[in-house]
Every structure is written in C-alpha cells, then in structure tokens.
Amino acid sequence: MDFELRILGSSSATPSANRHNTAQILTIGNQYHLIDCGEGTQMQLMLYKIKHQRISNIYISHLHGDHYFGLAGLLSTMHLQGRQAPLHLFGPPGLSEILSLQFKYSGTNLSFKLNFHELDTTVHKKVFEDKQLTVHTIPMEHRIPCCGFLFREKQKPRPLIKENLPSFLTPPQLVRLKWGEDVYDGEGKLLVKNREVTMDPKRSRSYAYCADSRYKPDLLPYLNEVDLLYHEATFADDLRERAEYTFHSTARQAAELAANAQVRQLLIGHFSVRYKDLNPLLNEARSVFPDTDLATEGSIFSVVE
Structure with a gap:
C-alpha cells in the first residue's frame, strides 16, 4: 500500500516565481489527504496530474493566508465539476465562518456535503480515524492558533503461513x-x-507535519521515531532572533528537533522568499541531521513498509 507525500508548495508568506504557498498531498492507499491549501493549490494539483475529486480529507493548520487562500477556489471547482462524495475539512475556529461568507456572497450551494471539524489547536488529540489510519493534532506555537498533524497507520495483520x-x-x-x-x-x-x-506484520508508517511555529522542544513525545517529519525552516540560523520574533524556526532548529526525536527522515520547507538558493538552508540542517531533504515543489517522498 502506498504511503507517499507530494509537495505542492514550499514558500512562506508570499509565493515567488518558482515557489508556491504551502500545500501537500499525502497518499495512503487509495486515500488522498490534502494538508494546507495555499494560493494556487489547485493549479499545482493539475500540474502534477493529481485528481482533486479523490481528495477525501483536507487539513488546515491555521488561518494565515498562505496556508488556506486556495481553499475556497478548490472547493468551488469541485462543486462546478459535480462532486458528489462527501468531504471532511479539519481546521481552526473561524474557518467555517470564512467559507460560509464566501459561498453566501457568491451564491454557491455546494453539490456535495462538506463536513467541517473544528480543531482545538492547543492539544494533542485524535481528530480522524478509519480502518487503516489515525490522525492527531500537534499543538504549535505561532502568532495565531495553529496546529500540525500526525498521521499513523494502525497495526497491520500478521500474514498467515x-x-x-x-x-x-x-x-x-x-x-x-x-x-x-x-x-x-x-x-x-x-x-x-x-x-x-503467522509471520511478523509489515511495519506501520507515520508522518508528522509541523506547521508554522517557534522552535518547540516539548513536541518531542509526539514526534518520537516517526518515519517522516516535515518542519518549517523559514530562516537560516543567523536570523534566529528574527525567527523567534515572528514565531518561526530556523533550519538548524528543525534539524535539532529531528535529531532529538530520532526520526528517520526530515523535510524542511516554508522558506522565506529572501532565499533564492536553498542549499545553505539544506546544508545547515544536514550538519545537524544528515537525513534531511528540501520539501520543494513536485518532490515525492515515499515511506516503505
């Protein structure tokens, strides 16, 4: 069964000519989970030939525009193309009101049922579960209410001999x-x-998405030994004070968290537009945690069983 992450956007605050605002698709089996939905997300879905009608769940970390300004447009396109399947939307307080106003004044009555799940961003809590997967929130420390998400496969059956x-x-x-x-x-x-x-079961896989946040060591219990960790790295470490002031993290801090949590692989993203070349950020993180990669547009990261 697939367990694959595709990066749609990696830029912080504003998009640039070659970087889009935050959005990711996590594919687990035949399910598509969209994580954040910055401006231009549906264009990126089309570019990478990802069928948006297959998205079953959408998770919005917080209400800074670079993480959700693409949402109303994507939902509208799903509606215009006749979507019938229900969609689960997970987001912080206020998101439902924003969408209701947009659809009210555009005269939009969605063709499908939108199930909105309001999140408490201050706690680590299970918000979704099916036969294969659980999803928990991860409390972040940002300027407004914000959370990350932890995706874990459930225990798998033992193959019979x-x-x-x-x-x-x-x-x-x-x-x-x-x-x-x-x-x-x-x-x-x-x-x-x-x-x-019987034989031992195939290993259960995990992905942790840490959205915008100051460096927060108390996340370690939630991230311990996850297979794949995404953590924002808006700045290089020479701008650590700037990161602290704006409630963001540096590449070195992301790597320190990954090393202390003993994760298998780290992805860094949410890069400030000041960085035209991302290699200094990558090298800074790899000096602390070698198994680090850039979460840039089009990149695919698979976790094997």
Missing part, C-alpha cells in the same frame, strides 16, 4: 490468528499457537 495452518480452523479463528491471538477450543485447550502459523 498457509502451509502451517491446520485444516480444521474456521474463518473466525483465522481472523484471530491474523491479529496475534492463539486459538483455543471450548474447554480452554490450546489448539494453535499464533507464532507457529
């Missing part, structure tokens, strides 16, 4: 074996030991 399976097992007993249980008869006698007829 068919040649080791006794012929008398029933379908419910096979299911129990897949989920790590031994099989007993009605009198409590052990019939089949799980470890003798």
Whole structure:
C-alpha cells in the first residue's frame, strides 16, 4: 500500500516565481489527504496530474493566508465539476465562518456535503480515524492558533503461513490468528499457537507535519521515531532572533528537533522568499541531521513498509 507525500508548495508568506504557498498531498492507499491549501493549490494539483475529486480529507493548520487562500477556489471547482462524495475539512475556529461568507456572497450551494471539524489547536488529540489510519493534532506555537498533524497507520495483520495452518480452523479463528491471538477450543485447550502459523506484520508508517511555529522542544513525545517529519525552516540560523520574533524556526532548529526525536527522515520547507538558493538552508540542517531533504515543489517522498 502506498504511503507517499507530494509537495505542492514550499514558500512562506508570499509565493515567488518558482515557489508556491504551502500545500501537500499525502497518499495512503487509495486515500488522498490534502494538508494546507495555499494560493494556487489547485493549479499545482493539475500540474502534477493529481485528481482533486479523490481528495477525501483536507487539513488546515491555521488561518494565515498562505496556508488556506486556495481553499475556497478548490472547493468551488469541485462543486462546478459535480462532486458528489462527501468531504471532511479539519481546521481552526473561524474557518467555517470564512467559507460560509464566501459561498453566501457568491451564491454557491455546494453539490456535495462538506463536513467541517473544528480543531482545538492547543492539544494533542485524535481528530480522524478509519480502518487503516489515525490522525492527531500537534499543538504549535505561532502568532495565531495553529496546529500540525500526525498521521499513523494502525497495526497491520500478521500474514498467515498457509502451509502451517491446520485444516480444521474456521474463518473466525483465522481472523484471530491474523491479529496475534492463539486459538483455543471450548474447554480452554490450546489448539494453535499464533507464532507457529503467522509471520511478523509489515511495519506501520507515520508522518508528522509541523506547521508554522517557534522552535518547540516539548513536541518531542509526539514526534518520537516517526518515519517522516516535515518542519518549517523559514530562516537560516543567523536570523534566529528574527525567527523567534515572528514565531518561526530556523533550519538548524528543525534539524535539532529531528535529531532529538530520532526520526528517520526530515523535510524542511516554508522558506522565506529572501532565499533564492536553498542549499545553505539544506546544508545547515544536514550538519545537524544528515537525513534531511528540501520539501520543494513536485518532490515525492515515499515511506516503505
């Protein structure tokens, strides 16, 4: 099953000629999760041939425009193209009111059901769950209410070793074996030991999206050993005071967090437009955490099982 992140936008505050505002698509199996939706997101979806009608969930971290100004346009396009499938939208207080006003004065009545889930950005809380996945908020420290998102696959079933399976097992007993249980008869006698007829399950994968925030070491418990961590790196470390004042982070700080959390891979993004060349930011982060890459437009990052 795919677990793949595609970067649609990497610029902070304002777009530039070759960098767009923040947006990402996380593909897990056959589900598309859109994370933030800056200006121009639907153009980027078209550029990379991502079918927006397949997006099932949208997550908005906060209400600075570079993270959601593309949302009304994207929803409108979905409507105009006849979308029928419900859409789940997760966002901070105020987002529902903003969209309601935009649709009210444009005379737009969406052709699909928009299920809005208002987030408490101050807590780490589960906001979505299905058979394969859980999504939790991660509290950020920004100038306005802001949160990140932690995506985790659930525990996977243990593959059965068919040649080791006794012929008398029933379908419910096979299911129990897949989920790590031994099989007993009605009198409590052990019939089949799980470890003798199953293999270890494929590993469950994880992705943490840390939106705009000051350097925040108390995030470590939420990020511990995640496979893929995205963390904003608006500035280089020589502008650490500027980062602190504007509630942003530096590339070095992002790398320090990744190293302390022992993550597998770090992505940095949300770059200030002052940086035409991003290599100094990348090199700064890699000096602390070598497994760092730039989250730039069109980049794809896959996590293997």
